[in-house]
Amino acid sequence: MPQATDNAFFDRADAHIELANRQLGDSDNPGTVAASMTFAATRFSTWVSARGFxxxxxxxxxxxxxxxxxxxxxxxxxxxxxxxxxxxxxxxxxxxxxxx
CATH class of the missing domain: 1.20.5 (Single alpha-helices involved in coiled-coils or other helix-helix interfaces)
Known part of the structure; x- marks a missing residue:
């Protein structure tokens, strides 16, 4: 896996996973939670990238x-x-x- 960028890398990832796990209770289909998480990651990465242009x-x-x-x-x-x-x-x- 790529090198973690700082000491809080896994803490931040775990916080996102914890939120997704809580959302599983609201969903009959874990795939919908995974799809939302993937969409959020792509949207945020795009926004971060756009800031550099x-x-x-x-x-x-x-x-x-x-x-x-x-x-x-x-x-x-x-x-x-x-x-x-x-x-x-x-x-x-x-x-x-x-x-x-």
Whole structure:
């Protein structure tokens, strides 16, 4: 997985996951909560990226590079989490978390 940018990286991620877990109680379909979380992540990342440009035209010129960067980052993080859940499937599915 990519290097965490600061000490609070996982704390922030855990806070988002905690919110999503609370929202599961309001939903019959966990996939809808996951879809909302993914949408929020893409919307926020787009907004953060837009702040670095002076115009829509400048941002449009960097669109393909941004898509590549964010898709690559998502894939790396997804691969890491998939591998982790595969390796610790019984622990995670029984509610036990491995010692880090």
């Amino acid at each position: 002076k115009s829509g035209e400048e941002m449009a010129a960097a669109r393909d590079a941004m898509l590549t960067y964010f898709c690559d980052q998502y894939r790396l993080m997804l691969e890491d989490n998939l591998d982790d859940h595969i390796a610790r499937f019984d622990q995670y599915m029984s509610g036990q978390h491995p010692v880090e």
